[in-house]
Amino acid sequence: MALAAIRGDAIETALLKHAKALVVSRGISSEAALSPLFDQPAPPDDAEALKRLRQIYETCGWVLVESGLADIPADLRWLYESGAVTIPQLASLNQELGVNTVADLALAADDHRIRDLIGFGASIEEDVAKALPELRRRTPRIPLGRAVALIEPLLAAARALPGVRWAEPGGSLRRGQELVGDIELIVSSSDPQPVIEALTAMQEITRWLHRSERHVYILCDRTQIGIRVPTPAHAGAELLHLTGSIDHLDGLAAHAARRGCRLSSRGVYTADGTRVASESEEQIYAALGLPVIPPEIREGEDEIEAALCGVLPTLVARADIRGDLHMHTIFSDGRDTVAAMVERAHALGYEYLAITDHSPHSASSKNLSPDSVKRQAEEIAALRERYPGLTILHGCEVDILPNGNLDFADRILEQFDIVLASLHEQAGQDAPQLLARYVRAMKHPLVGIITHPTNRLVGLRPGYDLDFERLFETAVETRTVVEIDGSPAHLDLDGTLARLAVEAGATVSIDSDSHRAELLDRQMRLGLLMARRGWVEARHVLNTRPIDQVRQILALKRSP
Numbered sequence: 001m002a003l004a005a006i007r008g009d010a011i012e013t014a015l016l017k018h019a020k021a022l023v024v025s026r027g028i029s030s031e032a033a034l035s036p037l038f039d040q041p042a043p044p045d046d047a048e049a050l051k052r053l054r055q056i057y058e059t060c061g062w063v064l065v066e067s068g069l070a071d072i073p074a075d076l077r078w079l080y081e082s083g084a085v086t087i088p089q090l091a092s093l094n095q096e097l098g099v100n101t102v103a104d105l106a107l108a109a110d111d112h113r114i115r116d117l118i119g120f121g122a123s124i125e126e127d128v129a130k131a132l133p134e135l136r137r138r139t140p141r142i143p144l145g146r147a148v149a150l151i152e153p154l155l156a157a158a159r160a161l162p163g164v165r166w167a168e169p170g171g172s173l174r175r176g177q178e179l180v181g182d183i184e185l186i187v188s189s190s191d192p193q194p195v196i197e198a199l200t201a202m203q204e205i206t207r208w209l210h211r212s213e214r215h216v217y218i219l220c221d222r223t224q225i226g227i228r229v230p231t232p233a234h235a236g237a238e239l240l241h242l243t244g245s246i247d248h249l250d251g252l253a254a255h256a257a258r259r260g261c262r263l264s265s266r267g268v269y270t271a272d273g274t275r276v277a278s279e280s281e282e283q284i285y286a287a288l289g290l291p292v293i294p295p296e297i298r299e300g301e302d303e304i305e306a307a308l309c310g311v312l313p314t315l316v317a318r319a320d321i322r323g324d325l326h327m328h329t330i331f332s333d334g335r336d337t338v339a340a341m342v343e344r345a346h347a348l349g350y351e352y353l354a355i356t357d358h359s360p361h362s363a364s365s366k367n368l369s370p371d372s373v374k375r376q377a378e379e380i381a382a383l384r385e386r387y388p389g390l391t392i393l394h395g396c397e398v399d400i401l402p403n404g405n406l407d408f409a410d411r412i413l414e415q416f417d418i419v420l421a422s423l424h425e426q427a428g429q430d431a432p433q434l435l436a437r438y439v440r441a442m443k444h445p446l447v448g449i450i451t452h453p454t455n456r457l458v459g460l461r462p463g464y465d466l467d468f469e470r471l472f473e474t475a476v477e478t479r480t481v482v483e484i485d486g487s488p489a490h491l492d493l494d495g496t497l498a499r500l501a502v503e504a505g506a507t508v509s510i511d512s513d514s515h516r517a518e519l520l521d522r523q524m525r526l527g528l529l530m531a532r533r534g535w536v537e538a539r540h541v542l543n544t545r546p547i548d549q550v551r552q553i554l555a556l557k558r559s560p
Contacts, residue, residue, distance in 0.1 A: 145488020247300020
């Protein structure tokens with residue numbers, strides 16, 4: 001529903017003058033809460049508004065207001081409910097400045113474009129600034145894996161359209177945060193209408209909420225997604241500012257000021273007001289005398305200083321990955337056969353993969369047994385003949401039991417090419433006891449990799465509160481690899497811990513932990529996002545190396 005549909009009707013007229021006083025200050029959130037106000041004495045200035053408000057209440061008009069506001073982009077609804085603006089002001093922000101999200105609002109405030117709108121008082125920017133932090137906190141966040149699944153079809157469709165120069169996600173999704181706020185797709189094109197028509201016609205789209213010349217907000221699987229189609233001349237500046245983070249953009253703006261220029265949401269300007277860069281992020285960073293800082297590390301920490309000092313890392317990329325060392329099949333809780341996983345890995349161009357199903361005591365619905373280990377080995381042997389150019393490692397993901405033992409006898413573990421060890425069950429133990437289990441497992445010569453070390457569930461359960469410095473020191477001492485797991489449920493290690501691991505000198509592996517062949521690539525890319533957020537380079541990663549080196553590293557751990 002476009003905001004224009006709300007403007008000028010009887011509902012707006014009645015609520016306009018006293019929306020802030022009645023709805024916000026008195027905490028009205030429902031029809032029932034409104035009723036007691038009608039029996040209160042009204043100041044003269046309020047009498048007419050309250051009279052009209054009563055008429056609306058008696059005809060169930062409150063429901064119409066709530067229904068109308070529910071159909072505009074969520075951030076605009078929350079801005080109105082904060083009391084910072086009235087409905088006409090909300091419409092002006094949207095129609096004259098193109099504000100649809102918190103990011104738009106922040107940029108408009110930073111550029112001092114709000115104060116010039118007709119009907120806005122001198123204090124409006126101060127009111128908006130006060131509302132912004134709460135609006136950001138109210139943004140609902142969804143797990144990264146779900147956000148990626150929602151945006152991928154739109155992204156692929158946009159990139160395939162004629163006239164589209166490029167298409168990228170924005171915001172926390174592009175930065176790879178494990179919980180994503182705004183989902184935005186930025187599409188660079190001179191002609192926005194065919195792009196918007198094509199994307200809103202996709203079957204995944206439930207309906208659209210708001211549409212203008214270059215913006216549309218849609219519902220997809222009950223989630224709001226924004227699609228923006230800026231002109232190519234300004235698309236880079238829009239992508240940069242919609243990617244954020246706020247702290248990174250503030251740091252860039254301060255750096256620009258020190259160089260005698262100005263960075264805004266529209267590009268880089270010289271002191272005389274000449275715009276010198278806006279078409280691409282590469283162009284903008286170059287105008288600021290900086291290399292392009294990867295989106296995943298634009299968090300306002302030390303990335304700008306690293307760029308200035310020439311020590312910005314070359315982050316690990318998808319092209320660096322030679323194989324996947326963690327996946328599951330129907331021998332445990334996977335959906336697909338060993339053959340299906342191998343076929344997909346081969347199609348992805350991998351040089352090697354490891355089949356690593358669960359050991360007997362795992363909580364999975366089905367697990368490996370000594371007999372099924374043998375049958376699986378026979379299947380893998382046959383597949384090796386079918387795919388002579390692909391190395392198929394036979395492995396397992398063995399549980400670390402509460403007493404610190406491994407969930408398979410050594411005589412069985414010795415049959416595997418690679419052994420991953422996992423701590424799936426806390427068993428009521430505290431952090432020191434959990435760490436002791438990890439340490440004991442890492443000291444076992446057959447354990448090559450420790451998987452998803454915190455065992456968190458994104459958005460549902462925090463990870464183990466361990467002494468991670470000690471954990472990574474032990475990994476280095478015992479030559480044990482530490483995993484960055486791309487399963488959307490885990491995303492573990494996260495960026496902070498991944499950086500701590502490689503700074504401690506640990507080798508990491510980036511794996512999909514996929515249970516379905518069709519998700520091998522997506523979950524590998526999710527793992528890569530976590531690694532890149534952790535400043536991980538290809539040199540830190542086991543599975544960026546040729547198979548001979550992988551075998552040597554695993555053999556070195558097994559040697560006395």
